[in-house]
Amino acid sequence: VLTDxxxxxxxxxxxxxxxxxVFFLRGLPCSFDLRATQCPDPASYVPRTFTDNSDHxxxxxxxxxxxxxxxxxxxxNFAYLPFELLASDVLHRPVTMKELLSHGSIWLxxxxxxxxxxxxxxxxIVFIGGINCGKKK
Numbered sequence: 001v002l003t004d005x006x007x008x009x010x011x012x013x014x015x016x017x018x019x020x021x022v023f024f025l026r027g028l029p030c031s032f033d034l035r036a037t038q039c040p041d042p043a044s045y046v047p048r049t050f051t052d053n054s055d056h057x058x059x060x061x062x063x064x065x066x067x068x069x070x071x072x073x074x075x076x077n078f079a080y081l082p083f084e085l086l087a088s089d090v091l092h093r094p095v096t097m098k099e100l101l102s103h104g105s106i107w108l109x110x111x112x113x114x115x116x117x118x119x120x121x122x123x124x125i126v127f128i129g130g131i132n133c134g135k136k137k
Contacts, residue, residue, distance in 0.1 A: 004025055007083075009086075015103055022106045023108065030072040048069060084096060106124055108126055
C-alpha cells in the first residue's frame with residue numbers, strides 16, 4: 001500500500017490485510033517518522049520545526065528546543081488519539097501511533113538536506129527530493 005502516514009488509514013488497512021506499506025511523505029508532525037524508524041533525534045542537537053534554530057544553538061535555544069519537543073509529544077498524542085482508537089478497533093488489540101507506523105517497509109521522504117538539517121536516517125528511508133534525484137538526460 002502506498003500511503004501518506006499523516007492520516008494513517010492506509011497503514012491500518014495494510015496491517016489488517018498483512019501487506020507491506022510504503023510511506024510517501026515530506027515529514028510528520030512531532031517526529032513520528034523518526035520515532036517509528038528508531039532514528040536518533042536528540043532535542044539538544046536536532047532543531048525542531050518552525051523554531052528557525054540552526055545546528056549551532058545557544059544554551060537558551062537548546063532549552064527552548066527541549067520544551068518544544070516535550071509539548072509536541074503531548075499535543076500530538078492528543079491529536080492522533082482518534083486514529084489509535086480506530087486502529088485498536090480494526091486490529092482488535094491496543095495500538096499506539098509509533099507501533100502503527102513502525103511497520104512501514106519503505107519511507108520515501110521528499111526532503112533535501114540543502115534546505116533541511118542533516119539527520120541520521122535508517123536504511124529503509126530513501127530520499128527522493130532535491131539534489132538526491134538524478135538529472136534528466
